[in-house]
C-alpha cells in the first residue's frame with residue numbers, strides 16, 4: 001500500500017484546455033497532481049500556480065513529447081525515480097483536426113495516432129500495476145463526441161477516439177472485479193485553443209449549441225469518474241447529438257456530418 005504523501009493523480013496534456021482544467025479540478029479535490037505536456041509549454045506556469053494555491057499538496061511537472069515512442073516509458077521511469085505512486089491516471093492529451101484526408105501528410109496522422117491511441121494505451125499498461133496497489137484507483141480517458149460517429153473530413157481523429165472508447169469499455173469490463181474504475185469522457189465543442197476556436201466558427205450553430213467550458217467538462221468528467229460511471233457525456237446538446245446518432249438512419253447521418261465538417265475544411 002502506498003502512503004498518501006507520495007500518491008498522485010497524473011494528467012496528460014495538463015498545460016492547457018480540458019487537461020489543465022482536469023488537473024486544477026483534481027487539485028481542488030485535494031489530490032497531489034503530476035502534470036505532463038510538451039516541453040516549453042505553459043506547464044511550469046500552471047504547476048507553479050497550483051503550488052501557490054494549494055501549499056499543502058504536492059505538484060510536479062514533466063515536459064515530454066508523447067508522440068515519441070519512448071515517451072510513455074520515460075514518464076513511468078521519471079515517476080519511479082521520484083518515488084511517485086499513481087492512483088488516478090487521466091489520459092487527456094490528444095490532437096484534433098479536420099480537413100480532407102489528403103490535406104495532411106502521413107507524418108501528421110502518424111503523430112496523431114501515436115498521441116491519441118498508442119501513448120494512451122502504453123501509459124495505461126505501464127501504470128495499471130501501480131494503480132492496483134491502491135485501495136481505490138481510477139482511469140479517466142478523454143474521448144470525444146467523435147467517439148460515436150464516423151466523420152467525413154475528420155476521419156482519422158474520429159477513428160482514434162472510437163478506439164479510445166472501445167479500449168476504455170473493454171478494460172473497464174476486465175477490471176470490474178477489481179477496485180479500479182475506468183471512465184471515458186466524451187465532450188463535444190470546448191473552446192480550448194486557436195485551432196478549435198477557428199473550426200468552431202466554421203461549423204456554425206451546430207457546434208455553438210453544444211459548447212462548454214473546459215472547467216464544466218472537467219468537473220463533469222471527474223464527478224462521473226468518482227461515481228464509477230462508464231461514460232460521461234457532458235451537457236444537454238452533446239447528449240441530444242448522441243441520441244440522434246443512435247436513431248438517425250446511417251446514410252442521413254453521414255450526409256449531415258459530411259455537410260457539417262466539410263465547412264471546416266474549406
Ligand SMILES: NC(=O)c1ccc[n+]([C@@H]2O[C@H](COP(=O)([O-])OP(=O)(O)OC[C@H]3O[C@@H](n4cnc5c(N)ncnc54)[C@H](OP(=O)(O)O)[C@@H]3O)[C@@H](O)[C@H]2O)c1
Nearest residue numbers: 013014015016017018037038041065066094144189190192
Ligand atoms: N476542445 C474540444 O472541443 C474537444 C472536444 C472533444 C474532445 N477533446 C479532447 O480533449 C483532449 C484535450 O483537448 P483540448 O482541446 O483541451 O486540447 P488543447 O487545449 O490543445 O491542449 C492539449 C494539451 O495536450 C498537450 N499536448 C499536445 N500535444 C502533445 C504531445 N505531443 N505530447 C505531450 N503533450 C501534448 C498540450 O501541451 P502544450 O500546451 O505544450 O501544447 C496541451 O497541454 C484531447 O484528447 C481532445 O481530443 C477536445
